[in-house]
Amino acid sequence: MKKHKIGMALSLVLAAGTLLGACGKSDDTTKDQAKGGDKEKTTFSVAMVTDVGGVDDKSFNQSAWEGLQGFGKDNGLEKGKGGYDYLQSTSDADYTTNLNTLARQGFNLVYGIGFLMHDAVDGIAKQQPKTNFAIVDDEVKQPNVASVLFKEQEAAFLAGVAAALTTKSNHIGFIGGMEIPVIERFESGFLAGVKAAKPEAKVDVQYSGAFDKAELGQTIASKMYSSGADVVFHAAGATGNGLFKEAGDLKKKDPSREIWAIGVDRDQNDMGPDVVLTSAMKRVDVAVKDLSTKAKDGKFPGGETAIYGLHEDGVGLAPVNSKAPNKDAIDKAVKEWVEKIKSGDVKVPGTRDELKTFSAK
Amino acid sequence: MSKRLINLLTPIFAVLLGIILGTIIMLVSGYNPVDAFIALGQGAFGDVYQTGEVVRQVTPYILAGLAVAFAFRVGLFNIGVEGQFIVGWLAAVWVGVTFELPTIIHIPLAILAAMLAGGLWAFIPGLLKARFRVHEVIVTIMMNYIALHVVNYIVNTKMNQGSSKTGKIHETASLRSEWLSNLTTGSSIHWGIIIAIICCFIMWFLLEKTTRGFELRAVGFNQDAAHYAGMSVNKNIILSMVISGCFAGIAGAMEGLGTFGYMAVQGGFTGVGFNGIAVALLGGNTAIGVFFAALLFGILKIGALSMPLAGVPKELVDIIIALIVFFVAASYMIRIVLERFSKKGVK
Numbered sequence: 001m002k003k004h005k006i007g008m009a010l011s012l013v014l015a016a017g018t019l020l021g022a023c024g025k026s027d028d029t030t031k032d033q034a035k036g037g038d039k040e041k042t043t044f045s046v047a048m049v050t051d052v053g054g055v056d057d058k059s060f061n062q063s064a065w066e067g068l069q070g071f072g073k074d075n076g077l078e079k080g081k082g083g084y085d086y087l088q089s090t091s092d093a094d095y096t097t098n099l100n101t102l103a104r105q106g107f108n109l110v111y112g113i114g115f116l117m118h119d120a121v122d123g124i125a126k127q128q129p130k131t132n133f134a135i136v137d138d139e140v141k142q143p144n145v146a147s148v149l150f151k152e153q154e155a156a157f158l159a160g161v162a163a164a165l166t167t168k169s170n171h172i173g174f175i176g177g178m179e180i181p182v183i184e185r186f187e188s189g190f191l192a193g194v195k196a197a198k199p200e201a202k203v204d205v206q207y208s209g210a211f212d213k214a215e216l217g218q219t220i221a222s223k224m225y226s227s228g229a230d231v232v233f234h235a236a237g238a239t240g241n242g243l244f245k246e247a248g249d250l251k252k253k254d255p256s257r258e259i260w261a262i263g264v265d266r267d268q269n270d271m272g273p274d275v276v277l278t279s280a281m282k283r284v285d286v287a288v289k290d291l292s293t294k295a296k297d298g299k300f301p302g303g304e305t306a307i308y309g310l311h312e313d314g315v316g317l318a319p320v321n322s323k324a325p326n327k328d329a330i331d332k333a334v335k336e337w338v339e340k341i342k343s344g345d346v347k348v349p350g351t352r353d354e355l356k357t358f359s360a361k
Numbered sequence: 362m363s364k365r366l367i368n369l370l371t372p373i374f375a376v377l378l379g380i381i382l383g384t385i386i387m388l389v390s391g392y393n394p395v396d397a398f399i400a401l402g403q404g405a406f407g408d409v410y411q412t413g414e415v416v417r418q419v420t421p422y423i424l425a426g427l428a429v430a431f432a433f434r435v436g437l438f439n440i441g442v443e444g445q446f447i448v449g450w451l452a453a454v455w456v457g458v459t460f461e462l463p464t465i466i467h468i469p470l471a472i473l474a475a476m477l478a479g480g481l482w483a484f485i486p487g488l489l490k491a492r493f494r495v496h497e498v499i500v501t502i503m504m505n506y507i508a509l510h511v512v513n514y515i516v517n518t519k520m521n522q523g524s525s526k527t528g529k530i531h532e533t534a535s536l537r538s539e540w541l542s543n544l545t546t547g548s549s550i551h552w553g554i555i556i557a558i559i560c561c562f563i564m565w566f567l568l569e570k571t572t573r574g575f576e577l578r579a580v581g582f583n584q585d586a587a588h589y590a591g592m593s594v595n596k597n598i599i600l601s602m603v604i605s606g607c608f609a610g611i612a613g614a615m616e617g618l619g620t621f622g623y624m625a626v627q628g629g630f631t632g633v634g635f636n637g638i639a640v641a642l643l644g645g646n647t648a649i650g651v652f653f654a655a656l657l658f659g660i661l662k663i664g665a666l667s668m669p670l671a672g673v674p675k676e677l678v679d680i681i682i683a684l685i686v687f688f689v690a691a692s693y694m695i696r697i698v699l700e701r702f703s704k705k706g707v708k
């Protein structure tokens with residue numbers, strides 16, 4: 001009977017844990033409703049569906065939402081029906097429901113944010129031919145779907161250069177989310193960047209297998225730092241928040257220790273002003289704003305795929321932390337590489353196979 | 362007040378208390394609870410489409426709830442429903458993708474495969490419990506992780522059709538139907554709900570109407586007494602875990618054959634198995650109770666998706682669900698109050 005009770009307690013803790021897991025997020029995004037007012041009355045409305053990372057994941061989804069908010073403000077739209085809005089997904093099963101709900105609410109353009117939403121967007125686009133859809137990070141071939149891809153490898157390459165010029169132990173870490181093509185682009189670009197700037201530095205590559213597990217990110221980061229890495233880059237969405245937590249904690253314990261973290265998707269300097277070296281920015285916000293504007297002007301590029309790279313200002317490197325010891329050298333090197341990439345002299349590898357044959361001139 | 366009535370009233374009071382406390386939390390944090398509940402209701406019943414989605418969500422919840430409840434009745438805590446669910450999902454998709462058979466054979470075969478996979482996954486902790494008295498809670502938790510990573514590995518390396526997911530199952534194995542989908546203006550509802558309801562009957566019949574069920578319940582009430590009465594406790598422990606795993610496996614088949622039609626690499630646990638624990642608790646571990654509890658959870662989960670449209674974060678619904686679970690777990694409190702109340706009534 002005693003066992004009975006222990007089991008009961010355990011199962012309750014587990015059940016409560018999973019249920020409460022989703023409650024921990026702060027939700028300030030919903031509060032700051034746009035007060036843009038009615039500058040001009042438009043009938044155009046736009047909405048997005050986040051993947052499981054949620055709208056406040058401090059990276060990918062949040063960046064898209066910021067783009068949408070910016071678009072709303074510029075056009076005097078209000079948050080809500082008939083303006084701009086978002087829905088969050090907690091599991092893969094929610095994607096279809098959320099996309100369909102927004103289409104049914106009469107939004108003109110609905111974004112599926114993330115590679116994981118490919119099938120859902122594909123299915124719903126057929127069902128709702130009158131609504132325009134857009135998918136970020138993958139291609140869906142439908143007349144009413146626009147696809148947005150990024151050259152993540154170019155931003156990651158610059159981050160790799162910055163990391164290589166900063167590291168003293170010649171030991172760098174990379175934390176990936178799930179092993180999907182998008183993250184492979186980040187990984188390949190980053191490794192190529194390190195190789196180009198400092199071939200003798202080694203990079204420890206690890207995947208967490210999830211985009212929403214900050215505790216896992218922290219565990220991996222902790223292992224990397226304790227095994228001698230002094231710069232760690234993450235491309236893991238909300239999982240990467242654990243990296244900043246770990247780096248911040250270590251820095252607090254020993255302020256003289258030189259450790260750095262590199263952010264992703266948006267300028268993540270706010271995650272730890274003392275430890276964030278820079279961020280490999282993927283301007284989902286720029287793309288979202290850009291595409292929304294096109295759609296509003298009646299020039300929705302349905303069936304097409306837009307690719308945003310350095311050249312289009314769709315990706316880039318955030319300003320390097322002013323506390324970095326050799327900020328000037330990094331800035332100079334990054335600038336040179338940007339020129340080379342933009343001019344096409346250097347083609348940054350986007351897959352592991354391309355990375356094998358990559359050589360920096 | 363009869364014991365039966367109290368048993369019925371306890372979960373209802375738990376739900377009400379959860380909603381009341383949730384409302385207070387909304388008020389304190391500055392959200393309008395009326396808007397929130399209207400959005401919730403709209404999100405679940407706004408039109409037939411939403412209701413179709415609710416039914417789709419309820420289907421795996423019922424089966425996962427049955428799985429937890431069945432083991433519970435025999436005195437076992439099957440925390441491994443999540444893992445059994447995942448292996449069942451993969452097994453069903455594997456049959457759906459690999460074979461080409463007429464529907465009448467294909468669907469039952471796929472479900473059977475899911476049952477076998479789930480049953481096998483539960484057999485291991487059952488055997489360890491029966492033979493070596495290893496606590497099933499520990500083993501099943503471990504088995505969850507093994508299931509998650511093994512299945513991800515298989516999907517990624519053996520069945521990957523690009524983008525980290527398996528190919529689509531053949532039409533003949535699909536539980537989806539044009540007719541149902543059109544009826545609910547294009548929702549992802551599927552025939553799985555019928556299977557889930559049949560499973561409710563099976564569980565009720567098995568436990569209440571058969572000798573084997575009597576034995577299983579006897580083991581649940583008191584192992585020593587059951588042993589003294591000449592029943593094989595070990596055999597019943599293993600059997601109950603396997604049946605529980607079968608239910609969980611079928612729940613996985615519902616996702617594989619109905620909702621998705623494929624299996625993708627999972628970034629983490631789906632939560633269906635863990636929600637099953639809450640469903641079973643709220644449903645008092647009876648077949649009919651599980652059905653209604655799953656219905657409530659499905660409504661809350663789907664309804665919550667639309668709440669951000671009313672400016673209310675959907676996490677509030679998770680809080681309400683957590684509160685309901687809390688009050689069910691603390692049902693002793695409610696029972697005492699109810700009994701006091703009924704005694705006064707007699708005076």
